[in-house]
Amino acid sequence: MHVYAYLVSGYLILAGSYGIVRSRHLVHAVVCLSVAQAGTYVLLISIGYQHGGATAPVFGSTTKPNTHAVDPVVQAMTLTDIVVSATVSALLLALAIQINKRQGTADPDELATLRG
């Protein structure tokens, strides 16, 4: 369990990359890229976790602020990352739509305009 969370995140990054390598459809490649990115979310959030009933880093008028909470900084970074993920995916999907429109295919194996 000590490193299981880290290994899962590493696995997601590799699996996503593997998906891009063997992809036969651009939309699939884009989706795999977002799986690889999800690996970074899992890694960051696991790094910030703390055993023993540490709370979320959100305090109110009732719970006094204390440091028996999970790391807020990795959560903030992940939030930034998630918005980036939506935007990058949008741009990539827009490109995929236009490529399919111009070339009549979205299979990377059949797209061959940039050789050499």
Add this chain to the structure above:
Amino acid sequence: MSGPAELMPAMVATCVVVACVLAVAGRVLPRRVIDGLAIATMLGVTCAAVVLLRYTGEGRRYLWMGGWGPHDGVSVGIPFVADPASAGLAVLVGVLTTCALLFSWHYLDAVHGHFHALVLLFAAGTEGFAFSGDLFDLIVFFELMGGAAYALTAFHIEDETSLQGGLNFAIVNSLGAYLSLTGLALLYARVGQLGLPQLHDALAHQRADALVVTSFVLVMTGFLVKGALVPFHFWTADAEAVAPTPVCVLFSGVMVELGLYGVARVYWTVYAETIPAADIRRAFLVIGAVTAVVGAVMCLGQRHFKRLLAFSTIAHMGLFMLGFAVLTPDGLGGVAVYVLGHAGVKGVLFLLAGVLLNRYGTIDELRLFRLARDQRLVATVFFAAALALAGLPPFGTALGKSIAEDAAATAGYPWATALFVLVSAATGGAVLRFGARTFLGWGDTPAPDQLAGTRLGEAVPEEDDMPARTPATMLSAIGILLASALAVGVVPGVGRAAAHAAERLIDGKGYAGQVLAGQPPAPLLPEPAAAWTGPGIWLGLLSTLLALVVAAAGLWSGRLRWMNVADPVMRRLHRVHSGHVGDYVAWMFAGMAVLVALVGLPLV
């Protein structure tokens, strides 16, 4: 310590604000206003960067965002730090962006100011990247640069090659950024800090174990992708061959160089005291040499002019990497001068490619054969830039090349010096060959079968009704760039300033000490050896001469049967550059594996 330091966030924020205004009001504003507003903004930003650069002569300028300054060497805030290297890059960004916008004055269907807004956001990203003193923030601005750049690459949606170039670029670069983020996460898990100065202090006492090395390789991967270094470079040719002309100027002049800047900045502030210099030197010398050779060989084999220029950029990135990899202030100072000269020269060549494309509807070398013989002015500028690329003194490229060559030889790598000469000759020769065919009509007449059945180099002209004479705004952009490339070489003191910039960039300890504890900056060497030298001038002339030989060999290669021996190697190399994004990702991981082996194995 603030004052001039406040210019840094102001520059980034101004670009963002104006970009938003253009994005929202672009559809109602007349084209002239859009052009004028964007150019005025970039002029203002350039002036601010120049002011900042002058102040950095006295030491680094820094500002903690949100007022969260450090206590006892730690902080929750993000610093922006200006040293001569980052401020100089900001000036370079300003000048290149201004020229790119000048060139697109009225040119290019701008689609409601979208083009200008994206260019300004790109500028904001590059400036933030140059100034940021925080590893996560660096990656955020890296992605901002990327996001704007992907859309700009594919701006001509009618052109299928530009779409595919944009997609390959976007996937490979984004994956690179995510891998950098993974490396950052490993580092954060160990030391719980993100600022570059804090990371410096935290890592200074660590052993280079598996975590440090792996995080190094992962963080560097993103920057190496951006820096177009083999085998992370494949996207570069695809993107630069197809992006709109003004965008190519930015990509080849400053974006890929910022990748190398990221490598240098993060290495020297974070890892330099942990990972032994010998390992780093070996790894980066290998990467630099392979990049230079692959770029030069591929450059020689191109007939699509923008693609040719893109491979020349890759070859030069290899040379810059070699200059960096000797890990001395002289080497890096030479690279700094070389980068400035190269940005001007390459910018001129890309803009001339744009002029040709608009006039003749193609930039294929064989189709352009003898077509442009009446273009006296364009031809003169073209050959000046081509010779400068080959390393002809007194251009800035030659000065930078000479300083870096000297540094490599002094550090005990004469083969690197030889590579500088040969690669400059090859890339300059390829460009000269293109010019001789196009403007002079020299060389063998292309066989009909070489022209048939290929649409290579053809593209949708970027301007519908190109006037018979090239407009003054376009010419002025070209003139500014060529003059800057010359000025870098002839204005006294550029070499010295670059050497000082390199000294500051290398001094990671001083960076951390000044930003975290307000320590005074270390004194600089009074007279660095960074000026024209006799051997440097001779080597510059030699590479120019060799470039002429290369060009002649290319023009009349049909008569040189013995050159066919190299064909199988060439064919294989060409096949590797397949335009297939899956291939690119596979090579990226192979490159990471090589980097792990080069840096990690000696430590086991």
Add this chain to the structure above:
Amino acid sequence: MTVLIAIALTVVALAGTAVVVAEPPERQAVSLSVFGTALVVLFVILQAPDVALSELGVGTAIIPLMVMLTIRTMRKDRDERERNAGQEEE
């Protein structure tokens, strides 16, 4: 708690694998949405409600919706091309 986290992590890994191996693009929107949901659950367990909320919007709704629209656009474009090709043959 530890067991719960281990299970959630495993589910995320499996859902991620499912996305990567799902070949037909039509199924991608659904498998991606399932993967997003698995991530949301994991983040809630790991005490990251803010991140979970964002992932709920982006990962389970917005990106899958964009993927679905992309695939439908591609299919529409293909149909139209085939219809045009058919007309030319006539």
Add this chain to the structure above:
Amino acid sequence: MTRLTRLLVFALGGGVVAVAFILAASGMPHFGTTHHLYRDLSVPASVQHHTANVVSAVNFDQRAVDTLGEESILIASVIGAAALLRPSEDETERLVPEQGRTLEATRLVGYVMLPVTLVLGIDVVAHGGTTPGGGFQGGVVLATGLHLLYVGGSYSALDRLRPVTSFEIADGAGAAAFALLGLLGLVSTGAFLGNFLPYGVLGQILSTGTVQVLSGIVGVEVVGGMVVLLSSFFEQELAVRPRDDD
């Protein structure tokens, strides 16, 4: 490369990287460790600025520049997607007549869910400084809620309710306002994105100075941005057609 060589190259590279990653992971602090240096600095800093949600404090105060960068990425991609998905020279925009294929039940779900999501989204944005939530999350929830209309009803209903131009303006204005507030902080406190508003009592809605304002601005921008992004895709699917020659 053939598929096989490509997979082999990746397998070799990925294998080495995987081994390095596993070795690195074994050198990381164990999962659930109690050592979080940045957290120990960040929580008191957040309390000092009266922000109960430390994640919001990090995003909009301590590391607000990250958010500036991220908001710029959002607007860059909104502009980029709009530019990429514009009807090209050989295309035209024409709304095709709708086919009534939505089930009554789904439609009902959509209409019922819509107000719920909108209220929830606004609440999440408004209380970002004090409870879980904030600009991004609320913005995302709001944008998603608006598009439930598509699931439940029809695109033309959505089109009427969602004048894209005003969302474009919201998006641009949000991003610009974020940068302008940063500059305002620079002018009035000498620190970019510094807080120049008074603080209230910890845990109350308007206690957090600029955090709440910036969070709200980001909420506006994210709603605008996501709606415009999605609408570009909707238009591609429903309205953009090849130009007829006749």
